[in-house]
Amino acid sequence: MAKQKYYVVWNGPSPGVYSSWEACQEAVSGVSGAKYKSFKSQAEAEDAFEMGEEAYEEAKACDDRTSNNSSKSGNSGNSGSSCDTSKPIRPAYNPAKLPAEAIREAIAVDAACSGNPGAMEYRGVYLADGKEIFHYGPVHGTNNIGEFLAIVHGLALLKQKGLDNMPIYSDSVNAQLWVRKHHCKTTLVRNDQTEKLYQMIERAEAWLRNNTYKNPIIKWQTDKWGEIPADFGRK
Secondary structure (H helix, E strand, O other), rough: OOOOEEEEEEEOOEEEOOOOOHHHHHHHOOOOOOOEEOOOOOHHHHHHHHHHHHHHHHHHHHHHHHHHHHHOOOOOOOOOOOOOOOOOOOOOOOOHHOOOOOOOOOEEEEEEEEOOEEEEEEEEEEEEEEEOOEEEEEEEOOOHHHHHHHHHHHHHHHHOOOOOOOOEOOHHHHHHHHHHHHHOOOOOOOOOOOOHHHHHHHHHHHHHHHOOOOEEEEEEOHHHHOOOOOOOOOO
């Protein structure tokens, strides 16, 4: 039995998400330059439709190049890539899907890494409106480092904006421990490739030593709530 597919029509008289090929075909029939694509799940299709065809294709190509470079060399970092990863394949989180127990006036942070070590990036999302508020990478590093830097980035940003009580959600127990100890306990080799990242780590550790904060750092309950809203959707 064939698996259910969903179809996105970006360009045509009736753009949208369709649950059958027949409906999609009818929506694009006779349309010059129609833009459409099939997806394995409704969620993927809805996400891609929200992004728009150009942003989706750009982000998909970037993600493919990053993954291919990492698998071939094991240390892709930024080399050979001009990807704009401020447009991840997973779009902004939909606030309507936020669990009832979660605090809306908060930010969520997460990291992704193609290989470990490999091309690492992290970002923060504001839960009240689902918008990405910061993003960094990819650089050569590890997922744990990204999780640590994401929390510190969030703390520094909230302090700068005077939002001393706004919580930060993270799904990484390890990163939260490193933040409490003011030390990123990584085993990543320090060399020319990782020097820039190590300088960021040192700045983050110095910020933690020299600043106080009231912002609660809360563990995101992945087992109950699903993936954290800042997740890059690459699992």
